[in-house]
Amino acid sequence: MLNVLILLIALSLMLTLIRFIKGPTLADRVVAFDSMSIIATSLLVVLSFYFNKSLYLDLAFVFGLMGFIGTVVFAKFLDKEL
């Protein structure tokens, strides 16, 4: 049952990766990257229950922080060319 849950999350991660590869502009790629980081954070939360290790929750927190900082930096780069 939990395998099906992990497989469906990975399927939606794959569908987001298609938009990340063939996005026409840079803004589409940044939107796809934001969505991918949130989906991967949830995948790490489910994997922490699957492997029964509480360490992966800290990993998920750091991954969410890195995704937020990366999205903000790329958005500022789109705005003002840094």
Added chain:
Amino acid sequence: MLTIIGYIFGFLGVVLFFISALGLLRMPDTLTRMQAATKASTLGSLLIILSIACFMPQWSLKLIVLGMFILITNPISSSILSMSAYKRFKKNVYNTSGADALKGEES
């Protein structure tokens, strides 16, 4: 009993993730893709965190901190991203009604 509630929340979250990924593929424009992606993925990640909190109640403090973090940071990043995408790629905006509420705000 708590396990069944956890599976229900988990599959609702996965359905929201799938809807957001499908909208990200099918929508015609950057801003509408963002509208499909961010809302559904916020609610989906909160539902999946809630389901893991139903499975493992002794981890709920870390999960609450993670959920509050996602709930705070996701609107900030999406609002900054939408503003800069509007300013940079204005001619790509899919606009059939002719309305443009941000017309005067250049710079």
